[in-house]
Amino acid sequence: PVTFVRPTPPPSAARAVPPAAVAVPAAPAFPMPVIAPVAVPTHLPAVDPRALAIPRDWYVVRTGPASSSPGARAAAPSADGIHDLRSVDVAVEGEPGNPAPAYPEALRAARVEGWVDVQFVVDTAGRAEPGSIRVLSATHPLFADAVREALRRSRYRPAVAGGRRVRQLVEQRFEFALR
Numbered sequence: 001p002v003t004f005v006r007p008t009p010p011p012s013a014a015r016a017v018p019p020a021a022v023a024v025p026a027a028p029a030f031p032m033p034v035i036a037p038v039a040v041p042t043h044l045p046a047v048d049p050r051a052l053a054i055p056r057d058w059y060v061v062r063t064g065p066a067s068s069s070p071g072a073r074a075a076a077p078s079a080d081g082i083h084d085l086r087s088v089d090v091a092v093e094g095e096p097g098n099p100a101p102a103y104p105e106a107l108r109a110a111r112v113e114g115w116v117d118v119q120f121v122v123d124t125a126g127r128a129e130p131g132s133i134r135v136l137s138a139t140h141p142l143f144a145d146a147v148r149e150a151l152r153r154s155r156y157r158p159a160v161a162g163g164r165r166v167r168q169l170v171e172q173r174f175e176f177a178l179r
Contacts (some may be wrong), residue, residue: 009083020033075091082121083161083168090160092122092168101113101150104142108178114139121140126156136171 078084085091107114116139121132128151138144159168 024131029070038137039131044093081167083145083159083166085168088159088161088166088168089163092159092170093155093157095155098154099118099150101143101176103176104146107125107140107142107176111178112140113175113177114143115173116143116150117171117173118144119169119171120151122156122158122170124158124167128154128156128170129167143176145178146176150174 101116117136119132119134119136120128123129130152132147133151135144135147137145158165160166
């Protein structure tokens, strides 16, 4: 059998400073206390819905290669009159206030994030042509559905080539992130 014995302190240790006289610094309080404001606002400022834009964390626009040399020759439009980024003077640009894709509630509840790469043609009136919307890749079909619906309601400034509005092929990435 094993027996545990508490050693007795040597006589010189008995004359040491008593424990009550030893000052031990207090540990800092973590997390630090939060002091609430004394005056709490009771009203919200007025918001102009026309000034709201799509938050940048909803999507990232990916554009094609641009010509780096000033004297480079522009590419010609395709046989069906659809231009790409290289063959326009002014590229398609989204209008402020375009609707952001709705985050699918089932994916939000499951805390699923993802993205959709989509390709579509913006016509001379500044609308995405419904028959041209093509999902190149998506992390979930519900994200792709949300992007298709948002594109149907979106407006764009049409591309310009040679001083007139033209149809342009656009590639865009929409990212869905929980914040």
